[in-house]
Amino acid sequence: MMVVDHAELARALPHYLIGEKLGSGSFGLVLAATHREMGRPAAIKVMPALARPDDTGAEDRLLATLDHPHVVRVYDSIRTDALFLVVMELLAGGTLTRRQADLGPEQVCALGLAVAAALTEIHRSMLHRDLKPDNILFTADGRTVKVSDFGIAKPLAGAATTASKVVGTPVYMAPEQLTGGRLTPATDLYALATVLYQMLSGRPPFRADHLGILWQQKQDGPPPLTDVPGPVAAAIMRALAADPGDRYSHATGFSLALAQAAAAAYGPRWISRTGMHLYLDDDVRRAAEARQPCPPTPPDTLVLPDALVSAHDLAIDLAQDGRADAAHALGEQTFIRRRDTLGPDHPDTLVSAFNLAVYLGMLGRYREARAVGADVLATRRRILGHLHPDTLRAGEALLWWVQQEKELPAPDPSVGAADRV
Structure with a gap:
């Protein structure tokens, strides 16, 4: 059982009044708390710092990107020499x-x-x-x-x-x-x-x-x-x-x-x-609620998730064979299906969107490639961060399409780009 130095805890969380223990496990323990000025209840997850020597705040940073009524909210995180603390929404209804x-x-x-x-x-x-x-x-x-x-x-x-x-x-x-x-x-x-x-x-x-x-x-x-x-x-x-x-x-x-x-x-x-x-x-x-059911999709147009993967791979093969028109047509269908099925921000949707921009660039349709690529870049920056390799790749490709649209010389990122994503 983890023993907590309450004096150190109070120093690390001066704005919180620490309350009773709510639970414990192999990770450490969870304590009730109340923000002194706001009066907002919270739960403090207390873990030994040595238990996560390589931690970079991954848990709370990941949670900070989430905003959904069915996901717990994280308010803050603090690291001391001995403790790693995560301040979360208090869910008093239990597990x-x-x-x-x-x-x-x-x-x-x-x-x-x-x-x-x-x-x-x-x-x-x-x-x-x-x-x-x-x-x-x-x-x-x-x-x-x-x-x-x-x-x-x-x-x-x-x-x-x-x-x-x-x-x-x-x-x-x-x-x-x-x-x-x-x-x-x-x-x-x-x-x-x-x-x-x-x-x-x-x-x-x-x-x-x-x-x-x-x-x-x-x-x-x-x-x-x-x-x-x-x-x-x-x-x-x-x-x-x-x-x-x-x-x-x-x-x-x-x-x-x-x-x-x-x-x-x-x-x-x-x-x-x-x-x-x-x-x-x-x-x-x-x-x-069994109301306004969507009409069934005709069997000859039904694209299941596994079929989407195959279509995505086929489009890449077509692009590598120099058949840009066919790659664009199939890539556009794959992107639309993934967007409608998985959502516009899903990683697989973004991969299809980036590939679609590549196919447009291969066809010389740089203005359209730039528009699609700009959307991909903005979304990847928001979700993955500015320095993520996928974000940087989207930025490099966008720069090239902009240069081509202005008829400026630059290396072509479309060569081999489809099989890198």
């Missing part, structure tokens, strides 16, 4: 671990939509990697859910992340996370599905040690969800597939599937019966 027995099936589905909405925002810049009941908290009134604890979150910058080491809580970890493999948003969705499975069935899908869980995931798969409406069970079980390619590739896809399943199982007014506050995208809310 899901404490409250899960009180939630009915409809509330479980509502919680799933809330957490998936948080993941949609989180996945614009990072992977959470440790989603579990202890890290899902409630506001004081018990009606709003928030995702917390980004201590092992990892930036997601334009491509899937490869875990450098196995970290997380094994019961909620996907197979690729247990083996230190390639991680994507589908990895966090696996953890969310595990939480929902546990809440609906009273047990997690797998119980064993690290290797035992991995064996069950690969060989047996999770036991069927019994006594759960078929559509709801199907949505959750798909997110628990051992192969990431068989899961939902992004949180919005899972949200829509769960919303439609819950509406089919519980009726169009099921959300209002839960008493929970949900902050959802319009499409997800429409699906959950």
